[in-house]
Amino acid sequence: MLNADTTDPAVLRELIAAELEAARTRTAGLTDCVEDGELTAQHSPLMSPLVWDLAHIGNQEELWLLRNVGGRDPMHPEIDPLYDAFEHPRAERPSLPLLPPDQARAYAHEVRGRVFDLLAASPLEGAPLLDAGFAFGMIVQHEQQHDETMLITHQLRTGPAVLTAPPPPPAPDGPLPAEVLIPAGPFTMGTDTEPWALDNERPAHRVDLPAYWLDTTPVSNAAYQEFIADGGYRDPRWWTAEGWAHRQRAGLEAPLFWSREGGQWLRRRFGTVEPVPGDEPVLHVSWYEADAYARWAGRRLPTEAEWEKAARHDPVADRSRRYPWGDESPGPEHANLGQRHLRPAPVGGYPAGRSPYGVRQLIGDVWEWTASDFTGYPGFRVWPYKEYSEVFFGPEYKVLRGGSFAVAPVACRGTFRNWDYPVRRQIFSGFRTARDAEAG
Structure with a gap:
């Protein structure tokens, strides 16, 4: 995977080509x-037909x-x-004259x-879109993000299973x-310094925080079932007014x-x-549900910072790493990424991926x-187009961090930011909780 030290154009071309191939292999899979009828069907009004994503990937790459x-x-x-x-909301896309699957x-x-x-002839420098192959990296990330979107569509579709993957490794004893x-x-x-970082990840800036406590792992299904059993969904005390109404x-x-x-x-x-499974992180919960659980537990959701x-x-070097474990690219020992498994790993897994503070599973498994x-x-600056980030800025969207098992390593790093409406549940979302240190 690309890092700030990848400057040799030949090495960079080879890396970009490999990432393009990996994304397309996943798209094809x-x-x-599924049959063409399932590609053209809309499995949920929240999602596009799979065939729209397929052609959209090509269209953005061409553009x-x-x-x-x-x-x-x-x-064309x-x-x-x-x-x-x-131009067209997802709910309208099935009615458009879309390209058929072939x-x-x-x-x-x-x-x-x-x-x-184009890649073979490109100098990969000399212009902002070319430097470090940024435009190619943006397109690789775009395709992998749509692959995650298509995986969400697969989860929403009815019918027999068509995807397979081995289970993730168990958590250490x-x-x-x-x-x-x-x-x-x-x-x-x-x-x-991250060469393919998107505009909302920039610029670097210092943030001073008071002390706080953070869950070592994401909240588990077993813990969430306790919230349900205690009447958490029936007690408005734990919900914001908007959350309770929803x-x-x-x-x-x-x-x-x-x-x-x-x-x-x-x-x-x-x-x-x-x-x-009680030992897996809870999945497919909205921000409202996560916030209600945290209040019920006497805690809160952590801020993005x-x-x-x-x-x-x-804390020893007083520097920020690319990932919790260091600066090296994610390996299978670090995190559950890239659709390698079709589920989160048990809480406490991937000890090699822990942060210097000992927090686990901050990357992969579930969006938090x-x-x-x-x-x-x-100091934010739009780059290279305002529709990627700026048009979404505001209180309507909540930030998710860390990626999920469906996120490709190329589209997941310690600075990567995701966002969605607080009502969304079809995404691969979970959470962990925090509390102020002075709270005792």
Whole structure:
């Protein structure tokens, strides 16, 4: 994976080519496993048909790499409005004259072939979009982000399972402390040096935080079941006014995809119904649910800055790492990423991926809701287009950090920021809780 020391153009081209291939292999795996009828169907009004994502991936690749970087003429300008994510809401996309699956695949394949020709000739320097291969990295991340979106669609679809993956490794034996103390003091949040970091991750800036306690691991299914059993969904004391109103409107009683049968909680996971594993991080909960649980537990959700300090700050060297474990790219021993497994690993897993403070599973497994609204950092500058981040800034969106088992390593780092509406549950979202140190 790319880092700040990757400067040799030949090495950079090889790395970009490998990342492009990895993303396309994953895209193919998510779209070739179902019949054309399932590709064109809308499995939820919250999501696009899979065939829209497939052609959108190709269209964005053509727009940014062939047109903006390569100066090429549009291949099919008439389809641009169909695949503009801001032109048509997801619920409307099935009614559009979308490319059928065979044409969508052919279009994406033709674009990719021309991109490889462009990559071979590109100096990968001399212009902002070219420096360190930024535009290529942006497109790789874009495709992998849509692969995660398509995996969400697979979770929402009904019918038999079509995806398989081995289970994640078990957590090591031995108890862990329930929480760790993060001492007061400043740290560097964000980045100025990550070559493929997106605009909302920049610039680096110092943040001074009071001391706080943070859960060592994400909240587990077993712990969340205690909240349910104690009437957490029926007691407005634990909910914000907006959250309680939403809980009532939506009839929320448990995480999405959970059901109660014969005194046991079951869940549907990619077409398979199974008992809810108590030792896994809770998944498919909204921000409102996470916030209510935290209040019930006498705690709160961590702020985004608290999450990042716990994940990146090295108190000995007083520096911020790329990842909790250091600066090296994620390996299978560090985190559950890249759809290697189709579920979170048990809480306490991946000891090699722990942060200097001893916090585990900050990267991978589940996206973690934070208390923070999505805004730009001090000195934020739009790059390379305002629709990536700036149009979403404001209190309507809450920040999630850390990635999930569905996130590719190339699109996940200690500075990466995700955001969504506080009602969203179809995403691979969980959480951990915090408390002020002075609270005792």
